[in-house]
Amino acid sequence: MNLQYQGKRISGVLAVVPRNEVKFDDEVQNYNFSVKQSMKLKKIMGYDKHRIVTEGTRVSDLAIFGLKYLLDEGLIKRDELDALVLMTQTPDYLMPPTSNVIQGKLDLKPNMVCLDVKQGCAGYLVGLMQAFSLLEQDAINKVVLVNGDVLSRKTSPQDRNTFPLIGDGAAVTIVEKDPEKDSQIFANIRMDGSHRNALIIPAGGLKMPSTPDTAVMVMDEEGNSRSLDHWFMDGMAVFNFVVNEVPPMIKSLMDFAGTGLEAVEYFMFHQPNKFMLQRLADKMGVSYDKMPYNIVEHFGNSSGATIPTNMAFNLGDKLLDNSYLTCLAGFGVGLTASSMLMGIGPLDFCQMIEY
């Protein structure tokens, strides 16, 4: 589905990463694989270090820390925030929305919209779409988009398919009306609910509430152990989905926008791992310097927060003074794939802080 927006822009990006850094090399003994196999995995996937929250840290903690920093530094003001959109798969509660928790703890004004949306690796794209839609209203001029997940808390440390790639983190993106009212943003999105089981936490919802039974660790035929309370990934299904869906989706986006890949200055894609991103770049014929793929290596894959983390880590100050025609893409749980073409920058802020 093609979507189009005008007169909206991103004005600031702040990534929040937990201070606690864990090395892949120190976790090799947790996995039921030979050291040789794990070192091969490290090399191919680009694993090295990842950021994991300490016990008990919630997504609201990361979000409040980031927003409080922006408020304290004078980079945003309480009374100008008309909506708070939180994209997460790891909310504090089933009810109320975690966005209301954040609003209440920060004393944000009551005259605003708070919204939780459950999305994963395409969460930055879906969140921007939500923000753009809210900004259609005369009463809404500035939206805070928060992408955050603490997926390590739902990941088995003995699952070599998932634990090495995971990173916790959050990102705050300010989305607002663009004084350049004609600025165009092009996007597309596809959903494939027939593959909803390819990325899933089986227990903990109302279909299968968490019990002592769902917490029992079970080893699969390959030697990975996890419980039904843990996150599961069918890596092959996700890989096939991404390499088959994303390149034609980007081609279709370029056609829709009436431009070509050569006009794009940066491809800021979701960061699943180095292997998949290099494969995508090769398949699309895009050079690696235009498509950074080092976020998993340094921080881990923080789901919907990887794109703004990528912007803060790899572009940072460059986005304070420049504007780049940027192609965003997110793909994952759902399964969902989405892409967007927009000018990004100059931003009021683009940086990273540690929680």
Added chain:
Amino acid sequence: MEDLYTELAEILEVDEVKREDELEDFENWDSLTILEVASMADEKYGGTIESKEVKGLITVGDLEDLIKSKM
């Protein structure tokens, strides 16, 4: 398909592979290797391999036949 055998040997990190070699005998025959094989098949031979198709395979020859069937 000599190229395919070279590619497979490289992915399995051995000097050479033969049609009758059993996949389970390779130390590196795991989900990562299967993913690499799928990626290579997609890149070089233009076919999508599903994990359930790989599960029943016994020998390198079976794998070769699967990749060829997708071309």
